Amino acid sequence: MIKMNFDENKLTHELYRVGNAAYKTLKDKGTWKLLGVGITVYGLPVLYRYLTGDSTLPYIPKLPATKYTSSNLIEKLIVNYIVPGGIGGAISEKFFEYLKGEKLKGKIKYLARLPGTLLAIGSLTSIQMYGLAHEVWKSFPTGLPWEPKNLQLFNWIYGTFGGLTAKDTYNFLKKIKIK
Numbered sequence: 001m002i003k004m005n006f007d008e009n010k011l012t013h014e015l016y017r018v019g020n021a022a023y024k025t026l027k028d029k030g031t032w033k034l035l036g037v038g039i040t041v042y043g044l045p046v047l048y049r050y051l052t053g054d055s056t057l058p059y060i061p062k063l064p065a066t067k068y069t070s071s072n073l074i075e076k077l078i079v080n081y082i083v084p085g086g087i088g089g090a091i092s093e094k095f096f097e098y099l100k101g102e103k104l105k106g107k108i109k110y111l112a113r114l115p116g117t118l119l120a121i122g123s124l125t126s127i128q129m130y131g132l133a134h135e136v137w138k139s140f141p142t143g144l145p146w147e148p149k150n151l152q153l154f155n156w157i158y159g160t161f162g163g164l165t166a167k168d169t170y171n172f173l174k175k176i177k178i179k
Contacts, residue, residue, distance in 0.1 A: 086166025092116020117163025
C-alpha cells in the first residue's frame with residue numbers, strides 16, 4: 001500500500017479558499033449583470049425568430065452559407081464573441097481574482113479567463129447537441145433554432161477567442177467612447 005503524504009489542514013484550507021472565491025463570485029453583482037447581458041444578447045435573436053417565424057434578423061445581411069459557416073455569419077460573429085465565451089471568461093477572471101486576492105495582469109489574466117470560457121462554450125454546445133439529438137426544434141416555427149453539428153467547431157474557435165479578448169475589447173471601446 002502506498003502511503004500518501006499530505007497535510008490535511010493545508011488541503012482543508014485550499015478547499016475553503018476555492019469555495020470562498022466561488023461564493024464571492026456568485027455574490028458579486030457584476031457576475032449577475034454579465035449573465036443578464038449574456039442571456040439578453042443570445043436570447044433576443046432566438047426570441048425574434050420564434051415570435052416572427054422569420055429566420056432573417058433585420059439590419060443584419062445574410063451571406064452565402066458554406067459547409068463550416070452559416071448564412072447569418074455576421075450575427076454569429078457578434079453574438080459568439082460575447083456569449084458564451086466573453087461572459088464565461090469575464091466571470092472566470094473574477095473568480096481567480098477573488099481566489100488570488102488581487103487584480104490579475106498579463107498572461108495570468110488570459111489564463112484565468114480560459115477555464116470559464118471553455119466551460120461556458122461546452123455548456124452551450126451540450127445544450128445545442130441535446131436539442132439536435134432529441135429533435136427539440138420540431139416545435140420551433142423557423143426550423144432549427146441552433147447551428148448544425150458541422151458549425152460547432154467554428155463556435156469553439158471563435159467563442160474561445162472572444163472569451164480571451166472580449167473584456168479587453170469592451171474596455172477599449174469604453175475608453176474611446178465619444179462624449
